[in-house]
């Protein structure tokens with residue numbers, strides 16, 4: 815099997831460099847982020863990388879107060895599902911927004927990966 819155009823590793827490398835990258839299916843046009851092996855809409859594997867603006871709004875959020883051991887030092891922290899303006903949603907860590915300001919529909923902007931967590935993207939104030 816050939817390597818996908820944008821692997822998860824590439825996705826996080828690019829995110830660390832400040833660029834949020836999705837993949838668009840060359841067969842049906844479905845946009846996916848983070849990258850997936852096969853298109854969930856048509857089952858094909860014809861991904862093309864697509865740079866995303868990183869602007870979106872909070873679709874849902876939760877404040878984590880009890881975390882797995884690896885994140886125990888970070889609590890409390892907030893995780894949000896962010897609906898990007900391109901129409902896809904991405905889960906990310908909220909940074910620099912007080913919990914009491916969090917709200918559905920709040921505009922946020924992509925931040926490069928959370929420090930010390932190379933597998934989490936961040937979202938901060940728009």
Ligand SMILES: [Zn+2]
Pocket residue numbers: 839840841842843844853854855856857858
């Ligand atoms: Zn497709």
